Amino acid sequence: MNTQELAESLSPELPGCPLATIRDMLRWAQRELCAEGNVWIVRDGPVVVAANTPYAEVEAPAGAEALRIIRLLLDGRPLRPGVDYRQHDTGVEFLCGMPDSSTLLGAIACRPAYGQDMPAELIARWEEALLDGARYRLLRLPQPWRDPELAEFHRRRFLDAQSDARQMAVDGMQHGSIRMRTRRFT
Structure with missing residues (x-):
């Protein structure tokens, strides 16, 4: 599944809407x-490069922008945000001394760069959202297909999908109930 296929599937619902506009809204x-x-979330590969210099930068995959560091490891030990490092727009600042290694591993949250798409498996997974x-x-949009009530309905569904995605990211992409059954007292 890619953006073009999604745009073509959405086109019949919005007669007269150009495919380029639909693609822009999907992006x-x-x-x-x-x-x-x-x-x-990108887990494989380096997260911070040039870590042993004052100009440490967050490394994002091609076609993506790094949003935030989820996890950062130094010699297998997790670093704590706000205590060991601080992320800002231009890179990473280490608060308790610079590491010896020039590359640090971990996980980062990314989003597609302008004009780029998410990986196909993510588009397929989050197609409805x-x-x-x-x-x-x-x-x-102020066009003939305008419908504010239906737009509000889809806005709420989109916000629900964002909430579900955020919860899945926190839970480690696992499913199941958060309720536990307590042991009986005998």
């Missing part, structure tokens, strides 16, 4: 879902 929905829901986000934006 907006991808960026928003990644930014608010931590949908795209992306469609809801695009519908929300498209139905608010």
Whole structure:
């Protein structure tokens, strides 16, 4: 599944809407879902490069922007945000001395760069949420297909999907109930 296929599937619902506009709204929905829901988390590879210099930078995969560091490891030991390091717009600042290694491993949350798409498996996984986000934006445009009530419905579904994505990221992409059954007292 890719953005073009999603745009073509959404096109019949919005007669007269150009495919380029639909694609733009789908890309907006991808960026928003990644930014608010931590949908795209990169765990393999280096997270911080040039860590042993004052100019340490967060490394993002091609076609992506790094949003935030989820986990950072130094020699297998996790570093604590706010205590061991601080992330800012231009890179990473180490608060308790610079590490000896030039590359640090960990996990980062990413979003697609402008004009780029998420990986195909993520688009397939979050297809309905992306469609809801695009519908929300498209139905608010001052065009013949405008429908504010339906736009509000899709906005709420998109926000619910963002909340679900954020919760899944916190839970480690696991499913199941958070309720536990207590042992009987005998």
